[in-house]
Amino acid sequence: MPKTYTFDEVQQHRTPDSCWVILYGNVYDVTSFLPSHPGGSKIVLQLSGTDATEEYDPIHPPGTLEDSLPPEAKLGPIDESTLPKEEKAPTEDGGSNKGPKKEQEVEVEEEIMSLEECLNLDDIEKVATRNINRKAWGYYYSAGDDLISKTLNNTVYRNILLRPRIFIDCTHCSTATRFLGQEVNLPFYVAPAAMARLGHSDGEHGIAQACAKFGAMQLISNNASQTPEQIVADAKEGQVFGWQIYVQTDRKKSEDMLKRINKLKAVKFICLTLDAPVPGKREHDERSKNVASNLSVRSAIQEGSTSTTTPEPETGGGVGKSLFAGTAPDLTWRSTLPWLRKHTDLPIVLKGVQTHEDACIASQHTPQVSGIMLSNHGGRAMDTAPPSIHTLLEIRKYCPEVLEKLEVYVDGGIKRGTDVVKALCLGATGVGLGRAPLFANGAGGKEGVERMFEILKAETETAMRLLGAEKVSDLGPWHVNTRAVERDIYDGMEAPDMEGWARSKL
Numbered sequence: 001m002p003k004t005y006t007f008d009e010v011q012q013h014r015t016p017d018s019c020w021v022i023l024y025g026n027v028y029d030v031t032s033f034l035p036s037h038p039g040g041s042k043i044v045l046q047l048s049g050t051d052a053t054e055e056y057d058p059i060h061p062p063g064t065l066e067d068s069l070p071p072e073a074k075l076g077p078i079d080e081s082t083l084p085k086e087e088k089a090p091t092e093d094g095g096s097n098k099g100p101k102k103e104q105e106v107e108v109e110e111e112i113m114s115l116e117e118c119l120n121l122d123d124i125e126k127v128a129t130r131n132i133n134r135k136a137w138g139y140y141y142s143a144g145d146d147l148i149s150k151t152l153n154n155t156v157y158r159n160i161l162l163r164p165r166i167f168i169d170c171t172h173c174s175t176a177t178r179f180l181g182q183e184v185n186l187p188f189y190v191a192p193a194a195m196a197r198l199g200h201s202d203g204e205h206g207i208a209q210a211c212a213k214f215g216a217m218q219l220i221s222n223n224a225s226q227t228p229e230q231i232v233a234d235a236k237e238g239q240v241f242g243w244q245i246y247v248q249t250d251r252k253k254s255e256d257m258l259k260r261i262n263k264l265k266a267v268k269f270i271c272l273t274l275d276a277p278v279p280g281k282r283e284h285d286e287r288s289k290n291v292a293s294n295l296s297v298r299s300a301i302q303e304g305s306t307s308t309t310t311p312e313p314e315t316g317g318g319v320g321k322s323l324f325a326g327t328a329p330d331l332t333w334r335s336t337l338p339w340l341r342k343h344t345d346l347p348i349v350l351k352g353v354q355t356h357e358d359a360c361i362a363s364q365h366t367p368q369v370s371g372i373m374l375s376n377h378g379g380r381a382m383d384t385a386p387p388s389i390h391t392l393l394e395i396r397k398y399c400p401e402v403l404e405k406l407e408v409y410v411d412g413g414i415k416r417g418t419d420v421v422k423a424l425c426l427g428a429t430g431v432g433l434g435r436a437p438l439f440a441n442g443a444g445g446k447e448g449v450e451r452m453f454e455i456l457k458a459e460t461e462t463a464m465r466l467l468g469a470e471k472v473s474d475l476g477p478w479h480v481n482t483r484a485v486e487r488d489i490y491d492g493m494e495a496p497d498m499e500g501w502a503r504s505k506l
Helices: 007-011 029-038 041-047 053-059 066-070 121-131 136-141 148-159 204-214 228-232 251-262 318-322 333-341 356-363 388-396 417-425 436-467
Strands: 016-023 026-029 074-077 176-178 182-184 186-191 219-220 241-245 269-271 348-353 369-374 407-411 430-433
Touching: 007 016, 016 029, 029 041, 041 186, 053 204, 066 436, 121 436, 136 436, 148 388, 148 417, 186 219, 204 219, 204 228, 204 333, 219 228, 228 241, 228 251, 241 251, 251 269, 251 333, 251 407, 269 333, 269 369, 333 348, 348 356, 356 369, 356 388, 369 388, 388 407, 388 417, 417 436, 430 436
Parallel strands: 186 430, 219 241, 241 269, 269 348, 348 369, 369 407, 407 430
Antiparallel strands: 016 026, 026 074, 176 182
16 A cells, blocks of 8 residues: 655655655656756756646646656655645636736626637637636737737738629538648648647647547647647548647657657648747746746657756746757758658648748759748747738749749638638638637637637638639639738848749749
8 A cells, every 4th residue: 555645745855866746646756857857857846845737737748657757756645635725826817727817807707608609719719718827828829029920910811802703603612622632621720839738638639639520630739738649549531630840959859759750640741840940039928937837848758858968948938938948940951851851751841931032942842842831930939020921922923933833821810711711812722720729729628629610611611602712722812902911012132042043033
């Protein structure tokens, strides 16, 4: 019969020589794991002597404890009667499950909407904001600096006008299309956004189940809070996944992960993220001031790490900054693409293209590169970087042949079906959703994500019908008026490194 420990006994083990934590009602001796923890030993020591379950659970995939610690590290159960009473933070409205209290909120709270009452994605975000804790809200909502790029990602769509046609039979409408040769039922997909279990325990697997119901594609984040194997478990026949990679400075970690991904039949391509070689400054995330904001999701099992020389991360910086621990800043066209091709035969899509010059260079790397994703990382990296629609219009102006050579995807700021349709009209192959699935998951888990898909699919169908487009391939630039946006498209000097690249010019 294992010994039952008191909280006072656990409190006596808070040093690098003897480090205990409480997880899921049991006491663990994690001293031996300190040197190899991917996020650094300081983070574990911050939680030593405490019940770390609430901080640990949302950002470590199930099974991490069993794979990272020997059986004898599990010392025994904690006497829960000895645990200190949990105090509610005065800044959180009604307890730890509530979102941050906004200054503009009135004394009398509005009644929280049900998922069925949510009519648009903003409604779903409001419900999620009430449901999730401050840490999750700070990570999901935050963006770089003054949130200019994040805001413009959405507002730019308002300046593009649609041109409906009349006397066209709109009885039938299909949103089905193809991504990288794979059939999907929706022209929008779940972009690789991390930390779904911060918002709801269903996590990325719940999002995958919602995608299965609607025939939608899902990109699995490199920093997902569940393992790729757990996320694709129970995937339906024909369900399409991609996997996002942040290349690590220790290339072996990335190579080991690619070996695992290559074994998953549901994963159809690799998405190499390039728009955030270093983390942006996300102040809403940094203000969360929660110890877990320093925890690295990159658990030893997820990274396949056996290294004992992981550098200590900087303190502070929020959840977002901690996720970049170990990310390689030295990627180049010349070295990285050959290295990636050596370790996978899956199609490669480059995420984070923000200029027509880089789109043009990418097109010169076909067939090694199958597609590009125009993205400014949801406004979370370089603030005042252009929205993806600006980059798409740049490509149409300076090197339209790229649209023929590559599949071109866009993401950032999508809130309405009309936003989806406008991007498709301008030549986008598909449209990515990042924050929307995270907030939908926070609003109601799998059911919240299903409601998000239901709303956006209906809005997209309505917009297509009113334009006179029966299928996605019927949409074209003649359906939109972009005059108000084109005046803001780049019209400066050609980048010096473009000399010698063949491309069309107006």
